[in-house]
Amino acid sequence: MTTTDPVANLQTLIRCPSVTPAEGGALAALEAMLAPLGFAVERMVAREDGTPDVENLYARLGSDGPHLMFAGHTDVVPPGDETAWTHPPFSAVIDGTELFGRGAVDMKGGIACFVAAVARVIEKQGAPKGSLSFLITGDEEGPSINGTEKLLKWAEERGERWDACLVGEPTNPDALGDMIKIGRRGSLSGYITVEGVxxxxxxxxxxxxxxxxxxxxxxxLLDPPFDHGTDHFPPSNLEVTSIDTGNKAVNVIPARASAAFNIRFSDVWNEASLKAEIMRRLDGAAATGPLRSGRAPVNYTITWPERVGQVFLTRNDALISSLSAAINAVTGKQPVLSTTGGTSDARFIKNYCPVVEFGLVGQTMHKIDERVAVADLEKLTEIYQSFIESWFEHAGD
Known part of the structure; x- marks a missing residue:
């Protein structure tokens, strides 16, 4: 196998059953690809009480700046009913123009293409004048406790510093070249309990x-809207995701009721201001309301999970323009700069350096018969190669 071939790289990675938190051989396979290219590879195990140990990988080529990081994950979600797959989920079969397998687009495909792009750069002109690194976790699809966040801290404590990062998540909704993610909405959850009689x-x-x-x-919480969006973010949106009493009797008024909610929020808010607005709304509704005329104020409590996804926006022109130009050169498209979608590990990386996300088309991620067009793997490799060359050329500008 030559690491300049993204298809072969991806087949090797898919054949490693690395369902979170299992390493499954995926990091070992990646190390075998990177070490011959000159990368110094380290595999770090992160631990925390009450959670499974997770193995992660950090690899660096070069010893000085500028320093470009590629970040991603080799862990995948479970395949589900394997008998429902057209081809076994870890067999990496090419059927016609598509390569089937769990992780094909989310996101072993992105890793396979970036490895191929780096190998082509080195084959063409030698190592870049600066440093390249891979920061790869095995805990993105799980609780994200023993993955990227701890790996970043571990690397920083060892003296690692980065100038920019590209995350290879599948960002394109319909076709390769559609979209670059330049930020993410924040995510805040809460749990309300109301005591009754x-x-x-x-x-x-x-x-x-x-x-x-x-x-x-x-x-x-649902009305009025929290905001109407900003130049880079859609309006904040809160959804009530669960209401429960634990009551199975239709002739009994329950003693308590609970609800869970999640809000994906724009850069109008931060964690403190959003929590304050939510409390203002709840306190107002508890004191008055048409459903409890003549009753005392609603007796409620609210709890917040410790982990909040912070909203962020990347404004690094060199990073965004280099990637946009590479996409345009290969696909002819001018990618949309977007902050839509869920959270990703970019929320941790943005505390260390500017970060954007670009990868494959995400239509089949997490689905039965997850698959990628073989032609897209070659195109993405060409985009990544062009981006690497351009970024290092202009990083010192």
Whole structure:
């Protein structure tokens, strides 16, 4: 196998069953690709009580700046019903014009193409004048506790510094070249519990239905809108994702009710200001509301998970323009600069250097028969190669 071939690289990686948190041989395969190219490769195991150990990889070529990082993950989601797949999910079969396998687009394909691009750069002109690194986790599809965040801190403590980062997540909605992610919305979750008084539905005056109070609170979170978006971000959007009483009896008013919600928020807000706005709405709705006329204020509590995805926007022209130009040269497209979608490990990387995301078309990620067009693997490799060459040429400008 030659590492200049993205298809062969990807087949090797897919055949490693690296379902989170298992390494599955994927990091070993990646190390075998990078070491012959001159990379110094280290594999670091991160641990935390109550969570599985996760093996991660950091590899660097070069010892001085400018320093470009490629980041991603070799872990994949479970394949689901393997009998429903056209080809076994870890067989990496090419059927016609497509390569099938779990992780084909999310995101072993991006890693395979970047390795091929680096190998081609080195074959063409030698190592870049600066440093290239791979920061690869095995915990992106899981809780993201023992992955990128800890690997970044580990590398920084060893003296690593980066000037820019490209994350190879599948960013394109329909065709290669559609979209670069230049930021991500924030993500904040909360859990509301309303205490009531249990009783018989035929005697409501002897009870206090907590669902009435909970509906008042959730309505206040849903309306009015939190904002109308900004130049780079769509409007913030809150969704109530669960309402539960634990009550299976239709003739019993429950003692308590709970709700969960998540809001994906724009750069109008930060964690502190958004929590303050949510509390303002809840307190107002608890005091008054048409569903509990004559009752005392709603007795509620709210808890917040510790991990909040912070909103961010990358404004590094050299990074964005180099990548956009490479995409245009290969595909003829002018990519949209977007902040849509869910969170990614870029939310950790942005604390260390400017970061953007660009990879394959994501239509089949996490699905049965995840697959990638073989032609897209070659095109993405060409884009990455052009980007690497351009970025190092202009990094010192």
């Amino acid at each position: 249990q009783g018989h539905v035929a005697y409501p005056h002897l009870a206090d239905n907590p669902l009435r109070g909970l509906l008042q609170l959730t309505h206040a």
